Amino acid sequence: MTSATVTGKPDEPVVATRNYLTEGGVTLRSWLLTRDHKRIAILYTLSITVFFFVGGAAATLIRLNLVTPSGIFTPDIYNRLFTLHGIVMVWFFLIPSIPNTMGNFLIPLMIGAKDLAFPRLNLLSWYLYVGAGLLALFAILIGGVDTGWTFYTPFSSLYSNGYVVLALAAVLAVGFSSILTGLNFIVTTHRMRAPGMTWYRLPVFVWSNYATSVIMVLATPVLAITLILVAAERLLKVGIFDPALGGDPLLFQHLFWFYSHPAVYIMILPGFGVISEIVPCFARKPLFGYKFVVWSSIAISVIGFFVWAHHMFVAGISLYAGLVFSLLSYVIAVPSAIKVFNWTATLHKGWISFDAPMLYALGFIGLFTIGGLTGLFVANLAFDVHVTDTYFVVAHFHYIMVGGMVSAYFGGLHYWWPKVTGRLYPEWWARIAALLIFFGFNLTFFPQFILGYLGMERRYYSYPPEFQAWNILSSAGASVLAAGYALPFFYLGWSLFRGKRAGSNPWAATGLEWQTSSPPPTHNFDRMPTVTRPPYQYRPEPEPQDV
Amino acid sequence: MGSLQLLPPTASAHAADMDWLFAALLGTSAFILLLVFGLMILFCVRYRKNSKVERGNRLGRTWRVEVAWTTATFIAFLGLYFWGAELYVDIHSPPKDATDIYVVGKQWMWKIEHPGGQREIDTLHVPVGRPVRLVLTSEDVIHDFAIPAFRIRQDALPGRYETLWFTPTEVGDYRLFCAEFCGTWHARMGGSVVVMQPSDFQRWLDSQDPGPSLAQEGEALFRSYGCSGCHGGAGTVRAPRLEGLFGRPVPLEDGRTVIADDRYIRDSILMPKAEIAAGYPPVMPSFAGQIGEDDLLKLVAYIKSLADGTAGTSQAGSVERPAQ
Missing domain, CATH: 2.60.40.420 (Cupredoxins -  blue copper proteins)
Structure with missing residues (x-):
């Protein structure tokens, strides 16, 4: 892809002759040893795409199995499939998705810096990610793991006969990759902003990634500790979680969710950032309530640490713990609602156009709102007692993680594609894909809310026949969704070679990343930019390009 | 289907x-x-790029x-x-x-x-x-x-x-x-x-x-595990009597008070040092690893039945009754 993007035809205008894809060479070695945040972002993008398709393949097989009530695969294969799907999608796609690709590429550009604060650490983070990913794939290939991505004890520590310790090691390693990225972003945001780039002039994308990074740095070590304890119990029979050895199985759940609930916000906050960039650009209006959007992200990252036991309302926690954690879960729903209201208000009296990134953003708002509102259902004590561990919960978190985060990821991918590659994608195909994803997603996951209320449990390879009709609908939706996700792979790939040259600012967007050429030069800016205005100063008439 | x-x-x-x-x-x-x-769709239609609708007087004090x-x-x-x-x-x-x-x-x-x-x-x-x-x-x-x-x-x-x-x-x-x-x-x-x-x-x-009922089986286990030796009242070791115990508050050595429910009975069999009844020496050995969950349930049912003299169908409401 590298050489083709820079050999423009002579009749095409605005070719950045000097850019990060050519400077420093185009050899494999120059890529694998690069310290340029933009090249590392490309490496990350390629690797998470591989894992997205691995996790997606498992999801496809899961939906295939559930077409019939008796299942197609054996239970052992099915249990390995959903474990693989969960581990790969959570740790090897969702958590690194926006921060490590777009965050890596854009944060220095958005704040007017030459690179991240620690370029070598950034490369190390990618190598840790790849090493961990290969380890996870190895564990899967030699026999797999059947614990679910949640590794609940004492099943994972003493009863499961899968390759649990290998999987734990892979997750542990990828956790360090998260920590390094988080650290890098925090220091970069504090120390490397261009003159005039005050905190309240930062794009919301930077704020969101900052809030995400704080969670990564504070929560991930707890995961590391927990996984090591599980491995210690499994390998050395040290009694920590299994009551037969004198341990406490609920201790694991407290520790695991102390990481994994904040991790939900690691997965969604960067998405909020992307949407907050796209909506003002295509509504040609400043973001409504900038400070409220910013501080709601910070509020989410703080309160997010105090809601973990809402995963445990039927697990045997005390009545009072249940009452407190449910209340806090309702509290954290407020800042999320604030964001939705602000995005909607941004549309008011705007000059709205519906290019592909905007379609993804509007789809995000719709799906995230449904996901957020059903969050109120599962945060509700009595309601959760009926639906926890059913497909209601599965549908709820897929609305947030897939309907929300993956839509935001695709929205961002389209929005910044011209900046990253210097090429435009075919708009018509991009809109088709956005619509396919939206409708396919709803057809896949909406029936699962109903299935969950009916009592269909998670992680069942077979189920009572009265649930089949909704399952068939869901599986039909999954095939539409799969087509929607495969489509960008082709037209974006095509645009790398044949796409129209983008110019530096095809959307007439504000933001420093649009002030430099596309693709940007290795050092991002020819002259250090100076910032004099707040972000999102959009006006109805598109500003002339490339001045 | x-x-x-x-x-x-x-x-x-x-x-x-x-x-x-x-x-x-x-x-x-x-x-x-x-x-x-509704608002999203309304705004998207009304304020689409090509519409000529009035856009003055935007919301000020957000x-x-x-x-x-x-x-x-x-x-x-x-x-x-x-x-x-x-x-x-x-x-x-x-x-x-x-x-x-x-x-x-x-x-x-x-x-x-x-x-x-x-x-x-x-x-x-x-x-x-x-x-x-x-x-x-x-x-x-x-x-x-x-x-x-x-x-x-x-x-x-x-x-x-x-x-x-x-x-x-x-x-x-x-x-x-x-x-x-x-x-x-x-x-x-x-x-x-x-x-x-x-x-x-x-x-x-x-x-x-x-x-036999659960409580009757529990009673047999109570003897076979040797519990009755101390708790039966005839032994040389002074141990708490269990008649009338279930459902009542138990003062503990450390000053706390717990209700003698299923959990307390079970934990006292498996971890007798954890919650010692006030006034009794902590001499009971642990039965952890020796009694399976089935037998534990039977023992609990037996001790529960001692509270009210029934075969363990119900314990509550009977705590005020005198012990046998």
């Missing part, structure tokens, strides 16, 4: 309450969804709007919270006259023991209209006893007793699932809850071959 069913059967008093809560959650969500989607919608959202959320919390407290407060049925989960079956000694696997027979309290535990990994028709479920943990209660209101067969992933045959670890008319239920109980 079944039709597109929307609601599960409603077979308990709590299930009916839960469906109202569901309706309230749905109503609130529908209102917010219609508001957000913080007023922000405070208004933040407060409104929070108040609506609080209402839902309290509603759900009240029902949650309710399903954690079993009535005093509930019948105790013991449930032990193990990979991959549910073993159920009625107070009269009747046993069943993967099927639970209960009478309609009478409160039932399940005492749940597990022999291996975490399981979860889920009855969608009653809208309740509870994890069964190894090494702990958890409880779950319900009053069935409709006769019929309802699905029973294991809801916590527990290994290969997780999806097949279930069966049914059979709700019967009380007279039919009594006939069913009589038709089973009960053998």
Whole structure:
């Protein structure tokens, strides 16, 4: 892809002759040893795409199995499939998705810096990610793991006969990759902003990634500790979680969710950032309530640490713990609602156009709102007692993680594609894909809310026949969704070679990343930019390009 | 392949309450969804790029709007919270006259023991209209006893007793699932809850071959494990008498007071040093690893029966009665 993007035809205008894809060479070695945040972002993008398709393949097989009530695969294969799907999608796609690709590429550009604060650490983070990913794939290939991505004890520590310790090691390693990225972003945001780039002039994308990074740095070590304890119990029979050895199985759940609930916000906050960039650009209006959007992200990252036991309302926690954690879960729903209201208000009296990134953003708002509102259902004590561990919960978190985060990821991918590659994608195909994803997603996951209320449990390879009709609908939706996700792979790939040259600012967007050429030069800016205005100063008439 | 069913059967008093809560959650969500989607669609159409509509007088002081919608959202959320919390407290407060049925989960079956000694696997027979309290535990990994028709479920943990209660209101067969992933045959670890008319239920109980009741078996174990040596009152070691104990507060050596419930009895057998009754030397050995969950349940049932002299069908309401 590298050489083709820079050999423009002579009749095409605005070719950045000097850019990060050519400077420093185009050899494999120059890529694998690069310290340029933009090249590392490309490496990350390629690797998470591989894992997205691995996790997606498992999801496809899961939906295939559930077409019939008796299942197609054996239970052992099915249990390995959903474990693989969960581990790969959570740790090897969702958590690194926006921060490590777009965050890596854009944060220095958005704040007017030459690179991240620690370029070598950034490369190390990618190598840790790849090493961990290969380890996870190895564990899967030699026999797999059947614990679910949640590794609940004492099943994972003493009863499961899968390759649990290998999987734990892979997750542990990828956790360090998260920590390094988080650290890098925090220091970069504090120390490397261009003159005039005050905190309240930062794009919301930077704020969101900052809030995400704080969670990564504070929560991930707890995961590391927990996984090591599980491995210690499994390998050395040290009694920590299994009551037969004198341990406490609920201790694991407290520790695991102390990481994994904040991790939900690691997965969604960067998405909020992307949407907050796209909506003002295509509504040609400043973001409504900038400070409220910013501080709601910070509020989410703080309160997010105090809601973990809402995963445990039927697990045997005390009545009072249940009452407190449910209340806090309702509290954290407020800042999320604030964001939705602000995005909607941004549309008011705007000059709205519906290019592909905007379609993804509007789809995000719709799906995230449904996901957020059903969050109120599962945060509700009595309601959760009926639906926890059913497909209601599965549908709820897929609305947030897939309907929300993956839509935001695709929205961002389209929005910044011209900046990253210097090429435009075919708009018509991009809109088709956005619509396919939206409708396919709803057809896949909406029936699962109903299935969950009916009592269909998670992680069942077979189920009572009265649930089949909704399952068939869901599986039909999954095939539409799969087509929607495969489509960008082709037209974006095509645009790398044949796409129209983008110019530096095809959307007439504000933001420093649009002030430099596309693709940007290795050092991002020819002259250090100076910032004099707040972000999102959009006006109805598109500003002339490339001045 | 079944039709597109929307609601599960409603077979308990709590299930009916839960469906109202569901309706309230749905109503609130529908209102917010219609508001957000309605405004989004309205704005997208009205303020599309090519429309000539007037766009002057944009909202100025945004913080007023922000405070208004933040407060409104929070108040609506609080209402839902309290509603759900009240029902949650309710399903954690079993009535005093509930019948105790013991449930032990193990990979991959549910073993159920009625107070009269009747046993069943993967099927639970209960009478309609009478409160039932399940005492749940597990022999291996975490399981979860889920009855969608009653809208309740509870994890069964190894090494702990958890409880779950319900009053069935409709006769019929309802699905029973294991809801916590527990290994290969997780999806097949279930069966049914059979709700019967009380007279039919009594006939069913009589038709089973009960053998001794749980409490009677517990009494035999009480002797065979040597408990009676000290707790029987005849021995040389001074140990707490167990008659009339169950359900009463026990003052502990460290100044705390606990209620002598299923958990306290079980923990005192397995970890006697953890909660020492005030005034007694801590000399009892631990029976951890020597008594299985089945036998523990029987011992608990026996000690429970000592409180009121019955065969362990019910303990509560009887704590005021003098010990035998």
